[in-house]
Amino acid sequence: MILYIFIFIISCLILVRSGTWVVQALTKIAQFLKWREFIVTAVLMAFATSLPEIFIGISSALGKVPSLSFGTIIGSNIIALTLVIGIGTFLAKGLRFQGKVLQRSSFDASIITLLPLLLILDKRLSRIDGLILLSVFIFYFRQLLSQEERFTRILSNSFREDRTEFKIFLKNLGIFFGGVFLLLLSAEGIVFSASRLASVLDILLVSIGTLFVALGTSLPEITFGIRSITMGYKEMIIGDVIGSVVINSTLVLGLVALICPFEVVDLSPYLIGITFTMITALFFTIFSRTHEIISRKEAVFLFLIYIVFLLFQILFAR
Numbered sequence: 001m002i003l004y005i006f007i008f009i010i011s012c013l014i015l016v017r018s019g020t021w022v023v024q025a026l027t028k029i030a031q032f033l034k035w036r037e038f039i040v041t042a043v044l045m046a047f048a049t050s051l052p053e054i055f056i057g058i059s060s061a062l063g064k065v066p067s068l069s070f071g072t073i074i075g076s077n078i079i080a081l082t083l084v085i086g087i088g089t090f091l092a093k094g095l096r097f098q099g100k101v102l103q104r105s106s107f108d109a110s111i112i113t114l115l116p117l118l119l120i121l122d123k124r125l126s127r128i129d130g131l132i133l134l135s136v137f138i139f140y141f142r143q144l145l146s147q148e149e150r151f152t153r154i155l156s157n158s159f160r161e162d163r164t165e166f167k168i169f170l171k172n173l174g175i176f177f178g179g180v181f182l183l184l185l186s187a188e189g190i191v192f193s194a195s196r197l198a199s200v201l202d203i204l205l206v207s208i209g210t211l212f213v214a215l216g217t218s219l220p221e222i223t224f225g226i227r228s229i230t231m232g233y234k235e236m237i238i239g240d241v242i243g244s245v246v247i248n249s250t251l252v253l254g255l256v257a258l259i260c261p262f263e264v265v266d267l268s269p270y271l272i273g274i275t276f277t278m279i280t281a282l283f284f285t286i287f288s289r290t291h292e293i294i295s296r297k298e299a300v301f302l303f304l305i306y307i308v309f310l311l312f313q314i315l316f317a318r
Contacts, residue, residue: 001197001200004192004193004196004197005193005197007189007190007192007193008189008190008193008197010189011186011187011188011189011190011193012186012190012219014182014185014186014189015182015183015186015187015190015219015220015223017182018178018179018180018182018183018186020227021175021176021178021179021182022045022048022175022176022179022180022183022224024172024175024231025172025173025175025176025179026044026045026176026236028168028169028172029169029172029173029176032165032168032169032172043141043144043145043243045224045236045239045240045243046239046240046242046243046244046246046247047243047247048176048180048183048220049183049220049221049224049240049244050243050244050247050248050251050252051180051183051184051187051220052183052184052187052188052191052216052217052220053069053072053073053076053217053247053248053252054247054251054252054255055184055188056068056069056072056191056213056217057069057072057073057252057253057255057256058255058256058259060072060256060260061255061256061259061260062259062260064260066125066256066257066259066260066262067206067209067262067264068206068208068209068213069209069252069253069256070116070120070125070206070209070253070256070270071206071207071208071209071210071213071214071273072209072210072213072214072217073116073209073214073248073249073252073253074209074210074214074270074273074274074277075209075210075211075213075214075215075218075273076214076217076218076244076248077113077245077248077249077277077280078214078273078276078277078280078305078306078309079214079215079218079221079222079306080218080221080241080244080245080248081110081113081241081245081280081281081284081302082280082302082303082305082306082309083218083222083302083303083306084218084221084222084225084237084240084241085237085238085241085284085294085299085302086299086300086302086303086306087222087225087226087299088225088226088228088229088234088237088238089294089295089296089298089299089302090296090299091226091229091230092229092234092237093296094293094294094295094296095234095237095238095293095294096234096292096293097238097288097289097292097293097294103288103289103292105144105242106238106242106284106285106288106289107285107288107289108140108246109241109242109245109246110281110282110284110285111281112136112140112245112246112249112250113245113249113277113281114277114278114281115132115133115136115249115250116129116133116249116250116253117274117277117278119132119133120264120267120270121267123263123264123265123267124261124262124263124264125253125256125257125261125262125264126257126261127257127258127261129257129261130253130254130255130256130257130258130261131254131258132254133249133250133251133253133254133257134250134251134254134255134258136250137246137247137250137251137254140246140250141246183220186219187216187217187219187220190216190217190219191213191216191217197212204269206269206270206273207269207313207316210273210313211310211313211314221240221241221244224236224237224240225237225240225241228240269316272309272312272313272316273313276305276308276309276312279305280302280305280309283298283301283302283305284302287301287302
């Protein structure tokens with residue numbers, strides 16, 4: 001027990017530090033490539049912060065326990081749309097969703113979050129469902145990358161005109177991937193220790209994923225959000241949350257379904273997560289589209305949603 005607590009604390013410290021490196025490197029990469037921060041975080045950083053969920057999803061599917069991944073995704077998405085957005089809103093004194101493109105992305109992410117929940121209502125997640133989720137993943141990011149309004153890159157001139165800048169770019173690229181590796185490593189340490197601590201409490205596997213593993217895998221998003229806001233890049237937290245939610249709901253669960261399709265004998269352990277995911281997605285959409293900003297009062301409401309979800313999940317975890 002003491003060893004697991006030690007691993008958890010050390011992993012948290014490493015995660016906070018590596019999160020700083022990743023944000024700093026990502027910001028410089030975006031400036032060099034002349035990308036807007038939203039597209040960088042919605043694609044590149046979203047993949048980076050979703051690596052723990054991807055790793056857990058594949059591992060749980062190969063281990064024939066896909067319900068652990070499903071519970072983790074439910075918890076991670078709820079945390080992203082409540083805690084991460086709420087913390088960012090307080091630090092930034094409001095998160096602004098300016099422009100139709102950004103508002104449309106937040107709406108699409110909310111809808112996509114509900115898709116796997118609808119697919120599992122027939123008490124099974126089949127390989128066909130997995131193909132549907134992966135198809136949605138491909139379609140969403142293809143549309144995202146095709147938006148010139150959010151994605152502008154001029155590479156050729158930078159390569160030829162200033163080799164020093166290019167060397168700095170390569171250095172930052174190395175720091176970015178090194179930071180991502182540490183994020184993954186530290187998140188896995190958190191997941192490992194939290195899972196072992198939870199197992200002695202005789203909690204359902206899906207509840208372990210929702211309560212403990214999801215919090216561990218969400219720490220990269222939380223850390224990245226805090227660091228990006230404190231460094232003055234408000235838009236980056238929005239892009240990361242939207243991208244992470246989409247990746248979790250489509251790519252991760254799509255791979256799980258393809259590797260290990262599963263049936264749900266009893267839906268009752270999933271109902272709390274399904275219900276609160278719907279509630280969270282609904283209010284996130286309303287708040288982001290009302291006056292194009294999420295205020296601190298709305299952030300408090302998002303915090304309350306997570307607290308109530310946590311209480312319900314703990315009460316009915318067995």
